[in-house]
Amino acid sequence: MTLHASETWHAALDRLQRSGAPHVLATQVTSAGSTPREPGARMVITQETVYDTLGGGTFEWQTINAAREFLQQGRTGFHLESFSLGGRSGQCCGGFVNVLLEVFPGATVNIALFGAGHVGREIVKLSAPLPWQIHWFDSRADVFHEQDRRQPRLSCHTLSSTQEGTAALPPYCHTLVLTHNHDEDYALITALLQRRDIASIGLIGSDSKWASFRGRLQREGYSAEEIERVRSPIGAVHNTKLSNKTPYAIALTVVTELLWLTDKPASLETRGLEPNALRTLIDDTKTT
Incomplete structure (x- = not known):
């Protein structure tokens, strides 16, 4: 009807x-x-x-x-x-x-972006022409601009709690955690790990930040399989670090990585690409 x-x-x-x-x-x-x-x-x-x-x-x-x-x-x-x-x-x-x-046709891919800092803003800009629905969160109430709320396929949310924000995400959503606060990042990672239907979990930061997070997760009883669901640092290609650390350059590698991740149908068994698989795919494109 x-x-x-x-x-x-x-x-x-x-x-x-x-x-x-x-x-x-x-x-x-x-x-x-x-x-x-x-x-x-x-x-x-x-x-x-x-x-x-x-x-x-x-x-x-x-x-x-x-x-x-x-x-x-x-x-x-x-x-x-x-x-x-x-x-x-x-x-x-x-x-x-x-x-x-x-x-x-509408958006076929859902991306949840936690953090509206410089890198987050560049990711949103670079993603604008792509058929992705972006769910953008930040705990700071005044961080979003009026023009942000008018962009197509972009919804802005003030994050009142990590549990509330992650519970509302659609199934098979790809997530990126890059807030202004390490404690908030960690709380988001643990909340996202409770969602078995999340397609991928990415965390920004240095190797030392991830080593610290990984140690905390191990001490709190998370299994190796659960911890391996987190991809960190995001945008790492060929296991090397960019010498160009501008927000635009970092965002460019992150969006490129997301293109690979979203190119395959989502399933509960496929939650993202392992670093070695990602490097292989990029090597293949260079030789063709």
């Missing part, structure tokens, strides 16, 4: 773009003769809900049906549909309309 929501199409479009949900923007681009609506009329369509209207009747139902077929088939991009109001649509207006359907 289709639900016609009271939310306007532009409000729904903004929300769906930011949430990374699949949807279609339908725009009446031309008309001739008698038609229910004028060129420029728009509606937004998801698999369950319709926002706004192109005039109702059989013509609108056919538009909704076509949009949902494109979503189901994964046929993203632009599609131009033509309707003769009296022919294909069975309506009595006698006019003719063209409707442009813009199909947005």
